Amino acid sequence: MSFSFPSVPRNFRLLEELERGEKGIGDGTVSYGMDDGDDIYMRSWTGTIIGPHNSVHEGRIYQLKLFCDKDYPEKPPSVRFHSRVNMTCVNHETGVVEPKKFGILANWQREYTMEDILTQLKKEMAAPHNRKLVQPPEGTYF
Amino acid sequence: MANSNLPRRIIKETQRLLSEPAPGISASPSEENMRYFNVMILGPSQSPYEGGVFKLELFLPEEYPMAAPKVRFLTKIYHPNIDKLGRICLDILKDKWSPALQIRTVLLSIQALLSAPNPDDPLSENIAKHWKTNETEAVETAKEWTRLYASGA
Numbered sequence: 234m235s236f237s238f239p240s241v242p243r244n245f246r247l248l249e250e251l252e253r254g255e256k257g258i259g260d261g262t263v264s265y266g267m268d269d270g271d272d273i274y275m276r277s278w279t280g281t282i283i284g285p286h287n288s289v290h291e292g293r294i295y296q297l298k299l300f301c302d303k304d305y306p307e308k309p310p311s312v313r314f315h316s317r318v319n320m321t322c323v324n325h326e327t328g329v330v331e332p333k334k335f336g337i338l339a340n341w342q343r344e345y346t347m348e349d350i351l352t353q354l355k356k357e358m359a360a361p362h363n364r365k366l367v368q369p370p371e372g373t374y375f
Numbered sequence: 376m377a378n379s380n381l382p383r384r385i386i387k388e389t390q391r392l393l394s395e396p397a398p399g400i401s402a403s404p405s406e407e408n409m410r411y412f413n414v415m416i417l418g419p420s421q422s423p424y425e426g427g428v429f430k431l432e433l434f435l436p437e438e439y440p441m442a443a444p445k446v447r448f449l450t451k452i453y454h455p456n457i458d459k460l461g462r463i464c465l466d467i468l469k470d471k472w473s474p475a476l477q478i479r480t481v482l483l484s485i486q487a488l489l490s491a492p493n494p495d496d497p498l499s500e501n502i503a504k505h506w507k508t509n510e511t512e513a514v515e516t517a518k519e520w521t522r523l524y525a526s527g528a
Contacts, residue, residue, distance in 0.1 A: 240408070244432060245445050
């Protein structure tokens with residue numbers, strides 16, 4: 234890999250993501266924010282996805298937890314659903330999004346953001362192998 | 376390598392920061408990324424931050440010097456113009472930035488901000504309110520936080 238430019242260090246990168254999240258993203262169907270406003274290292278985040286049209290997820294609101302460790306964004310955050318969901322890339326017991334089954338985490342690059350993860354998960358919900366799966370009752374949690 | 380095409384201006388500034396540091400300020404680039412600096416500022420005397428050692432981080436974005444450096448406190452500090460994440464409300468870091476300014480001037484301005492908190496242009500509403508309604512007590516809290524979080528341990 235070649236970098237034409239030295240990369241933005243972790244903390245400043247997360248501050249950028251925080252500010253972007255605070256402004257609001259696109260049509261608002263994905264969003265995220267920091268869990269603990271006192272955590273100077275900005276590790277723990279909550280993401281929200283509104284289920285896409287033309288799928289069983291339509292109109293449902295899903296909450297996720299994203300954890301950005303010290304090695305973010307060299308390494309992806311760990312991602313797990315808090316709201317119960319039935320998707321092929323999500324562990325049925327824990328809600329963890331399994332990196333091996335989810336491209337953006339498996340082939341992570343440091344330019345990717347939490348917004349990208351949430352947007353990809355939303356797309357994944359509408360993919361043929363997910364959009365018709367029977368879902369747990371709304372408002373239940375892992 | 377990431378640092379191979381570091382602009383001459385940044386190299387010059389860095390050399391001068393290391394060879395002639397401003398009193399009470401130290402800044403050294405990280406080994407992996409020469410645009411990322413570890414910074415220490417000593418709390419100015421006669422200020423509530425006196426005796427404190429404050430850690431900051433500074434990053435020179437790609438557009439520097441056309442864009443301002445990014446700086447924040449890593450040490451917790453009770454100050455109306457600094458928020459819980461250490462972000463600093465200072466005009467030269469935003470709309471008053473000019474490429475004639477340098478890393479040194481930025482750090483000196485931050486040091487000056489510690490001597491002269493400005494509760495009329497706050498970043499932390501609660502702290503600013505505290506400052507305006509009961510300055511003596513707010514200053515006491517700032518001293519207390521300096522002892523608790525900035526004792527240099």
